[in-house]
Amino acid sequence: MVYNHVVGIGVDDVDQLCLECGRRCCNRRSLGNHVNRSHKELGGLLGYLLKHVLVGVVPKCLCGCGKEVHWHKVCYRFNDYLTGHNPSSLAGYLVRTLQVAHKALKPGCRCVLNVSSDLVDLVEASAVQVGFVRRADLDDALPVGRDHFAKKKGVGSDIRVESIIVFEKPIQGGAQ
Numbered sequence: 001m002v003y004n005h006v007v008g009i010g011v012d013d014v015d016q017l018c019l020e021c022g023r024r025c026c027n028r029r030s031l032g033n034h035v036n037r038s039h040k041e042l043g044g045l046l047g048y049l050l051k052h053v054l055v056g057v058v059p060k061c062l063c064g065c066g067k068e069v070h071w072h073k074v075c076y077r078f079n080d081y082l083t084g085h086n087p088s089s090l091a092g093y094l095v096r097t098l099q100v101a102h103k104a105l106k107p108g109c110r111c112v113l114n115v116s117s118d119l120v121d122l123v124e125a126s127a128v129q130v131g132f133v134r135r136a137d138l139d140d141a142l143p144v145g146r147d148h149f150a151k152k153k154g155v156g157s158d159i160r161v162e163s164i165i166v167f168e169k170p171i172q173g174g175a176q
Ligand SMILES: [Zn+2]
Pocket: 018, 019, 020, 021, 022, 023, 034, 035, 038, 039
């Protein structure tokens, strides 16, 4: 699993007192060892942080999806985003954009996208995630030709033809 962004809530790597018993620990590793040894019931730094800092609430993804983020074992902290929800990632961008489109469209309306062929899978996954249904049966039915801007610029016939893919907002709510 790839984490794009790891600066979430965690245990700082500084000299600190154990919030469970007051023992002094010179850094995060030392606190982690101490918590594992002396406060087994907490379940490591994750449990320690949940009890003393987060009052039992796992932080939510900053993208606004409402889902809980994962604990990053190596960095001893919660991630800010779920994988792919980071706004700087393409997947996150697609999901947010498609979410807006899905919200704006009336049920039964279609969303026609013109994407390069290597992105079709990612776009489809993102669209389905926000509640669209793929209408592959309509993909070829659209009278959309080649990029006429490319033609104007004198680009030859070897231009990549982009895929036209069609999604529909289902009548009965989303497919979440
Ligand atoms: Zn302690």
